[in-house]
Amino acid sequence: MTMKAQFILPPFAISRCVKNILVVEDAHRSSDFILPLFANGAPTLVFQSVKASRNGKPVGHLTLYGQLIAPSDLVIKGDFTLIAYFFYPYALRSLFDVSGAELTDEHADLHFLKAATDFSLQEKLLNAPALKDRLEEMTTFIQKLMERKAADDKKIVFATTEILKNNGLRQLTDIRQELNVSERTFQRLFELNVGISPKMYRRICQFDAAFQALHLDPKAKLSDIAYQNGFADQSHFIRVFKEFTGFTPSQYLDRLSQYIP
Structure with missing residues (x-):
């Protein structure tokens, strides 16, 4: 069995x-x-060369995932190639014309999106002779979407970028005041464009930063990771980690050998 995983x-x-x-x-x-x-x-836009399943439901070759909160597994049978394009949170609505809330914790078969069928994206990816060709096809498709997309809402771009680059540690009230919007407007802006509340997006960014730190150094003290990423203490970090993965950090590390590096 040979598996190769790489980020590009x-x-x-x-x-x-x-x-x-x-x-x-x-x-x-x-x-x-x-x-x-x-x-x-x-x-995330995901292509896999064979069909799969998630939560017991079939998943086709070409799938768009919204914001994920609850952990789940994608189960793939047989030899495969998987390519996943991870988007910035505001791109879901502007590129795919989907309200963020429609896809929260959900996935949609992209084969039914008119732009994808017009471009014959699924057929091109299944018939492409090599990885390089598949990456070129997916990139070209996204470029075409970008050419015809609606303008990004500058407020949501600013807000999500501020939260992401500060690993979820920037105060939401500060961002809202900089944008000069009410709390209700700020909430609606996130729910429409991102699919989750600003508070949940901030928590996910904080969790993901700590999750990546654990990946980089699995032997690091959990208390150090917790404090460096703004958690109150180690038990707070473990609680949040379990909420988003279904495992404690030590259980996750035990299973890591079966997972992607």
Whole structure:
């Protein structure tokens, strides 16, 4: 069994909308491959060369995921290639014309999106001879969406960028005051464009920063990770980690060998 996983920086042409790209290639697999889907603040376009299932429901070759809060697993059978484009949170509405709330904790088969069928994206990806060709097709498709997309709401771009770059530690009241909007307007802005409340998005960014720190150094003290990422204490961090993954950090690390690096 051979598995290769790599993160790729997006081409400059789509970098305003795409944060990063994950590629997983797996051959000679005798058992199902289980990819954990955890909250990371990024709506995601996923292509996989074979069909899969999530929460017992079938998942097609080309799928758009909204904001994830509850943990779930993507189960893939047989040899496969998986390509995931992680978007900035505001791109869901401007690129795909989907209200953020419609896709929270949900996924949609992109094969039914008119822009994707007009471009024959699924057929092109399934018939592409090599990974390089698949990446080119997905990037070209996103460029086409960017050319015809509605203008991003500058307020939501500013708010989500501030929260993300500060790993969820920037005070929401400060951001709201800078934007000069009421709390109700701020809430609606997030629910429409991102699909979750500003508070939940902030919590997810804080969790994801700590989650990445644990990945970078699995031997690090949990208390250090907790304090560096703004948690009240170690038990607060463990509680939040379990909420978003279903595991304690130590349980997750025990299972990490089956997961993607």
